[in-house]
Amino acid sequence: MLLLAPVAVAAWPSDRSGAPTAAWSAPDASRSQPPVVPLDGTSCAANAAGMAGFTPVAAVDVPARATGRPPAYVFDRTAAVARGFDRVGYCLELNGPAGPQWVWTAMEPFTTDARRLGLPTRAGQIVQQRVNDLEVATNVAGLPTGTGLAGYLEMWPNSYGPRGTGQISGTAPDRYDADDDVQLSRAYGSFQVHLVGGTRPADTSPQTVLAVNGFMSPSGPLALGIGPAPTGNPDWTFAANAGSLTQRRLTVYARPSVLTVTRHPADRQLFPRDAGNGAVVEVAGKFTDPRVTAVQLKVTSGADGWDYSAAASPGGTFSLRHRITAALREYRFELRVLGDGVARRVGRWDGVVAGDVYVIEGQSxxxxxMQHGSAAAEESPYLRSFGSPVVDGTRSAAARSWNYAVGDLTQQPGAVGQWGIRMAHRLSDTYQVPVAVINGAENGRPIGYFQRVDTRPNDLRTNYGRLRQRLTAAGVVRDVRGVLWYQGEADNDNAAAHVAGFTALLRDWRAELGGPDTRYYVFQVRTSPCGDGRAARLREAQRRMGDTLGVTVLSTNGLSGQDGCHFDWEHGYRELGDHAFAVLSRDLYRGPADGVAPPNPRSASFVDPGRTAVVVRLRDEDPLTVQPGVAADFRIEGSGVSVVDVTYRPGGQLVLTLSGPATGATGVSYLGHAGAGPCVVKASGVGLLTFQGLPIAAPD
Structure with a gap:
């Protein structure tokens, strides 16, 4: 659902292929601006504690009605903090039916560019993330105040819907609140700060701190508020109340930094673990203010704590490092400076972990x-993702934060898919290690869509470029433990095109994604195209990839919760996640191997000279269950006979009884089927791989 009428879509300039158009919120210098007003006479300055060191850098008198153009600024002093700032703040002052109201809120910076601190008005200016150490002071009754609070920002020029990202507990998909869904068009605009629970799930419901909405609408009244709206949407979306307010000023503040931090962890960042089962996290920077005498780094995890310090020197640098353990524990890093008049905390980064990284790619x-049934119970604070799988390059470039992994949603920050979240949860729970999954898949795309453009490998208009940029920005591009590929339905059984495309893609992955120990996995699709359970050339080609390309092939047969193309949660994606977990456990965690590999034929021969039965010899001897009626899915190529019965013989053999002598037979095939039906499965539920034209030798 889009807010208001759609207008121009955020688009790439024709001469750019990588980053989106530069964007900032400060006034356009080419336009006439009001005189600079550097004095701070806000209600926040008069009433709120904790504003020491902050300077007002911009202010806007929010108009009552939108005009389709960005609101003009009263003053712009962003140049005063162009050399750096370590904290940002906002003062919203309103006067209307409820009388004078004000709110002050301050937080860690969400950008290093002072020009992007005001109302977002240009393509790519999207902030959708948690912030730590939120401060709130206000004269509005009922709104919690204090310091050290957890916050969430929703700042963009775009339209948006209520569905949300799943990152914030206590929100609803049928109302506009602290977790909404950014859309493509820039036709409304959101500038919102929310109080949220510090954990996920959280016991407390989110509350809006301040909201300025509708400033990019082509027309109509704006919506503003402090605290949750008393009626309608909690975040004031569509409140259309600006005309009832005689004062509507938003003032932007920043606290100039006293040192430059050049390296630090991100909130909720997962560092790939090394051979020593951990990772080194560095906080480094440069001293810029002569009043600073030292820096201190405090690291905490539960009841444990570690302290590090470095003395300052004029123009000198510092580097403080701490090694974290890959376990189900989070770390907090806090950086403080010491010195007369400058002693304060200048950085805090929460939820830092070490663990393993996986990539999922392919189509739907x-x-x-989610088709039928939810995977929400699989979510965990120790499952992470980075960025967003959103297709639009502008929004993809803007999504540069670590998120909690979610399984049911698509095209949202943190979305990893239902079988991806199941796989990650089982790995994390079994081996007590955090897991990050980066899912770059897109619905309905053929193999050519996923290729690397060699002259523009980071092109955000390409699937490869978007995934590559996400992995690079996350700092994990060379540390991926496994890549899991599920694609082929859109290739419409064109085996040659699929094999050629995947071979090229795999070559590029091996060159720049992961390292020498990275493993690659291919799901054999259930149907290609969707709904066609008889065509098998592409599926046979995928089966052979295990022999020709050095990948591990996984089966999708044996699952009854399939609709001809996609899978339900039960008897579908849940079990696919279990199968992926079992294979990764075997290959990368020294887990059990029995019953893990899908049944895969090695050879076939006639049982008797009369050619009335065929034995298919499998590559392992794990026991199989042959479900009644499965004979209909086998076919004898080059002969008019049919398979009337299938039995399992110990030693890894399937015996096929034929309707008569198979004169002229050239091979045997197992086609499987779309939807529910009988299968050949191991005790783990993994089904026999589809195969086509397996040659039949003469009787032994």
Whole structure:
């Protein structure tokens, strides 16, 4: 759902292929601006504690009605903090039916560019993330105040819907609140700060701190508020109340930094663990203010704590490092400076962990969106993702934060798919290690769509470029433990095109994604195209990739919760996640191997000279269950006979009884089927791989 009428879509300039158009919120210098007003006479300055060191850098008198143009600024002093700032703040002052109201809120910076601190008005100016150490002071009754609070920002020029990202507990998909869904068009605009629970799930419901909405609408009244709206949407969306307010000023503040931090962890960042089962996290920077005498780094995890310090020197640098353990524990890093008049905390980064990284790619069954049944119970604070799988390059470039992994949603920050979240949860729970999954899949795309453009490998208009940029920005591009590929339905059984495309893609992955120990996995699709359970050339080609390309092939047969293309949660994506977990456990965690590999034929021969039965010899001897009626899915190529019965013989053999002598037979095939039906499965539920034209030798 889009807010208001759609207008121009955020688009790439024709001469750019990588980053989106530069964007900032400060006034356009080419336009006439009001005189600079550097004095701070706000209600916040008069009433709120904790504003020491802050300077007002911009202010806007929010108009009552939108005009389709960005609101003009009263003053712009962003140049005063162009050399750096370590904290940002906002003062919203309103006067209307409830009388004079004000709110002050301050937080860690969400950008290093002072020009992007005001109302977002240009393509790519999207902030959708948690912030730590939120401060709130206000004269509005009922709104919690204090310091050290957890916050969430929703700042963008775009339209948006209520569905949300799943990152914030206590929100609803049918109302506009602290977790909404950014859309493509820039036709409304949101500038919102929310109080949220510090954990996920959280016991407390989110509350809006301040909201300025509708400033990019082509027309109509704006919506503003402090605290949750008393009626309608909690975040004041569509409140259309600006005309009832005689004062509507938003003042932007920043606290100039006294040192430059050049390296630090991000909130909720997962560092790939090394051979020593951990990772080194560095906080480094440069001293810029002569009043600073030292820096201190405090690291905490539960009841444990570590302290580090470095003395300051004029123009000198510092580097403080702490090694974290890959376990189900989070770390907090806090950086403080010492010195007369400057002693304060200048950085805090929460939820830092060490663990393992996986990539999922392909089309809709790699997206693995919720069809029937939810995977929400699989979510965990120790499952992470980075950025967003959103297709639009502008929004993809803006999504540069670590998020909690979610399984049911698509095209949202943190979305990893249902079988992806199941796989990650089982790995994390079994081996007590955090897991990050980066899912770059897109619905309905053929193999050519996923290729690397060699002259523009980071092109955000390409799937490869978006995934590559996400992995690079996350700092994990060379540390991926496994890549899982599920694609082929859109290739319409064109085996040659699929094999050629995947071979090229795999070559590029091996060159720049992961390292020498990275493993690559291919799901054999259930149907290609969707709904066609008879065509098998592409599926046979995928089966052979295990021999020709050095990948591990996984089966999707044996699952009854399939609709001809996609899977339900039960008897579908849940079990696919279990199968992926079992294979990764075997290959990368020294887990059990029995019953893990899908049944895969090695050879076939006639049982008797009369050619009335065929034995298919499998590559392992794990026991199989042959479900009644499965004979209909086998076919004898080059002969008019049919398979009337299938039995399992110990030693890894399937015996096929034929309707008569198979004169002229050239091979045997197992086609499987779309939807529910009988299968050949191991005790783990993994089904026999589809195969086509397996040659039949003469009787032994």
């Amino acid at each position: 069954n790699a997206v693995a969106a």
